[in-house]
Amino acid sequence: MVRLKATISYDGAAFAGYQVQPGERTVQLEIEKVLATMHKGNQVKITASGRTDARVHATGQVIHFDTPLSIPREKYQKALNVQLPRDIRVMKVEQVKDNFHARYDVLGKRYRYIWDCSMIQSPFRRHYAVETNGVKPNVEAMQEAAQAIIGKHDFSCFCAANTSVIDKVRIVNALELNWHGEELHMTISGNGFLYNMVRIIAGTLWEVGTGKREISSLSQMIASKDRSQAGKTAPAHGLYLEQVFYE
Amino acid sequence: MVRLKATISYDGAAFAGYQVQPGERTVQLEIEKVLATMHKGNQVKITASGRTDARVHATGQVIHFDTPLSIPREKYQKALNVQLPRDIRVMKVEQVKDNFHARYDVLGKRYRYIWDCSMIQSPFRRHYAVETNGVKPNVEAMQEAAQAIIGKHDFSCFCAANTSVIDKVRIVNALELNWHGEELHMTISGNGFLYNMVRIIAGTLWEVGTGKREISSLSQMIASKDRSQAGKTAPAHGLYLEQVFYE
Incomplete structure (x- = not known):
C-alpha cells in the first residue's frame, strides 16, 4: 500500500x-468511481482537506488515498x-508518508472570493463571479473593516448556525482586496475556517463597502459571538478554495 | 415600428x-421566445450578422429586429x-434607421481563436479554449505562414465543402497571434468569412506551428482552391465572434 496526495481543481457549477450525498453528483463520488474502476x-x-458546498470551486483542493x-x-x-469528467482535473500527484492526512495535517488554507462589478455580467462569468449589476463598493472601507478580522479571534459570529464544531477560535493571517479589471477579488488565509466563514465575511464586508454597515461595527460583531450580528452569507459561486498548506 | 440593433454576447457551450433548428436549443430561439413574450x-x-455553429461563442454578435x-x-x-437565460446577454441596444440590416450591411468581422497550451487544462477553461495537452507551437512559423493569408484571395481552400456560396473571394485585413499566459490567441479580421473559414485557418496554422506542414505550402494551398489541401477544421469551442463592423 502506498499513500498518495493529489491536488485537484474543480468547477463547482x-x-x-x-462530499458524497445520496442521489447527488459530487466531486468525491466522481473521483471514487474512477478509483474503483482503476482498482477492479x-x-x-x-479524504479531502475539507468539504466545499454546492457550486463552490476549487483550484487547489487536496485529497489523500491509499492504493496497492x-x-x-x-x-x-x-x-x-483520462477517466474523470472534464470539470475535475488532477493537477498533481505526490507520494506521501503513510501517516499523512489531508484533513488532520492542514496548517492553513487560502480562499478567494470574486465579485463581478460590471454593469452587465459577461455570460462567461455567470458561474464564476457574483454579479453586482454595476454596483462598485468602497474598497477602502472594506479594507479598513477587514483589519478587525485579521488575527486570532473566536469567529462564532461568522459561522453558520448549523455546525457541530465547538472551538471557534481561528487565526486569520491575511485578508486582501484587489481589483482585477471590473472584478473585485478578496483573498483570505488562515489556520482554519468555520462552516460558511469566508462567505459570511464576504457578505459582511460587502455590506460595509456599500454603506449598509459601519466600519466600526466589526469589533463589536466579533466580540458578540452572535451570527445574527454579521452580514448575509455571500453566494456560493463566487468562492474558490485556492490552496491548502501543509508542513 | 422602430428598428433596433442589439449587440449580444453568448456562451456557446x-x-x-x-440559428433556429427543430428540437434544438439555439440562441435565436431563446431571444425570439423572450421577444414574443414581450409582444404578447x-x-x-x-436577423443576425451571420450564424455561429454549435459551441462557438460570441462576445459581439449583432442582431436587428422591428418592434412597435x-x-x-x-x-x-x-x-x-431579465427574461433571457444567463448564457445570453444583451450588451447594448441602439435605435437604427429602418433600412439597417444586420447581415447585408456588414463591412467586416473580427474573430478570436484560443488554444490552451498548459500541460493540464484548468476545468474552468474546458468549454472556452482548445486544449493541446502541453503542446506549444512555433508561433513565429505560424506568423510567417499567416502572411500568405492576409490580403484579397479566393479562399475556397479554407471553406467547408458543403456551402452554397459561389463567390469565395474575401479580404483578410489582419491575422495576429499572441500569447496570453499559456494560451495562444489568434485574432483575424476581414470583410467576410466563408463557412468554417476561421476554424480551417486555425487548424492549418496549428499544423504549421507543430511542424506538420511547411510555411511555404500556404501560397500553393490558396492557389489550389481545394479544401483537401488545407488542414483540419479546428474545434468549435475555441472560436469567438468578437466584433461585427458596420458603417
Missing part, C-alpha cells in the same frame, strides 16, 4: 458539493484525468 | 448554434436581460 471494482476511499497499485505518479495522474 | 405572443423575427413597443432603449435591454 455542476456539483452538489464535494474495489472501493478506494478518498505500483504505477508511477505521472501515470496515475494521467489515468485519473 | 449549451447551444446547438445560433406575437412573433418578432430577429415604445420603450426607452435601456429599458428594452433590461427587459430582455
Whole structure:
C-alpha cells in the first residue's frame, strides 16, 4: 500500500458539493468511481482537506488515498484525468508518508472570493463571479473593516448556525482586496475556517463597502459571538478554495 | 415600428448554434421566445450578422429586429436581460434607421481563436479554449505562414465543402497571434468569412506551428482552391465572434 496526495481543481457549477450525498453528483463520488474502476471494482476511499458546498470551486483542493497499485505518479495522474469528467482535473500527484492526512495535517488554507462589478455580467462569468449589476463598493472601507478580522479571534459570529464544531477560535493571517479589471477579488488565509466563514465575511464586508454597515461595527460583531450580528452569507459561486498548506 | 440593433454576447457551450433548428436549443430561439413574450405572443423575427455553429461563442454578435413597443432603449435591454437565460446577454441596444440590416450591411468581422497550451487544462477553461495537452507551437512559423493569408484571395481552400456560396473571394485585413499566459490567441479580421473559414485557418496554422506542414505550402494551398489541401477544421469551442463592423 502506498499513500498518495493529489491536488485537484474543480468547477463547482455542476456539483452538489464535494462530499458524497445520496442521489447527488459530487466531486468525491466522481473521483471514487474512477478509483474503483482503476482498482477492479474495489472501493478506494478518498479524504479531502475539507468539504466545499454546492457550486463552490476549487483550484487547489487536496485529497489523500491509499492504493496497492505500483504505477508511477505521472501515470496515475494521467489515468485519473483520462477517466474523470472534464470539470475535475488532477493537477498533481505526490507520494506521501503513510501517516499523512489531508484533513488532520492542514496548517492553513487560502480562499478567494470574486465579485463581478460590471454593469452587465459577461455570460462567461455567470458561474464564476457574483454579479453586482454595476454596483462598485468602497474598497477602502472594506479594507479598513477587514483589519478587525485579521488575527486570532473566536469567529462564532461568522459561522453558520448549523455546525457541530465547538472551538471557534481561528487565526486569520491575511485578508486582501484587489481589483482585477471590473472584478473585485478578496483573498483570505488562515489556520482554519468555520462552516460558511469566508462567505459570511464576504457578505459582511460587502455590506460595509456599500454603506449598509459601519466600519466600526466589526469589533463589536466579533466580540458578540452572535451570527445574527454579521452580514448575509455571500453566494456560493463566487468562492474558490485556492490552496491548502501543509508542513 | 422602430428598428433596433442589439449587440449580444453568448456562451456557446449549451447551444446547438445560433440559428433556429427543430428540437434544438439555439440562441435565436431563446431571444425570439423572450421577444414574443414581450409582444404578447406575437412573433418578432430577429436577423443576425451571420450564424455561429454549435459551441462557438460570441462576445459581439449583432442582431436587428422591428418592434412597435415604445420603450426607452435601456429599458428594452433590461427587459430582455431579465427574461433571457444567463448564457445570453444583451450588451447594448441602439435605435437604427429602418433600412439597417444586420447581415447585408456588414463591412467586416473580427474573430478570436484560443488554444490552451498548459500541460493540464484548468476545468474552468474546458468549454472556452482548445486544449493541446502541453503542446506549444512555433508561433513565429505560424506568423510567417499567416502572411500568405492576409490580403484579397479566393479562399475556397479554407471553406467547408458543403456551402452554397459561389463567390469565395474575401479580404483578410489582419491575422495576429499572441500569447496570453499559456494560451495562444489568434485574432483575424476581414470583410467576410466563408463557412468554417476561421476554424480551417486555425487548424492549418496549428499544423504549421507543430511542424506538420511547411510555411511555404500556404501560397500553393490558396492557389489550389481545394479544401483537401488545407488542414483540419479546428474545434468549435475555441472560436469567438468578437466584433461585427458596420458603417
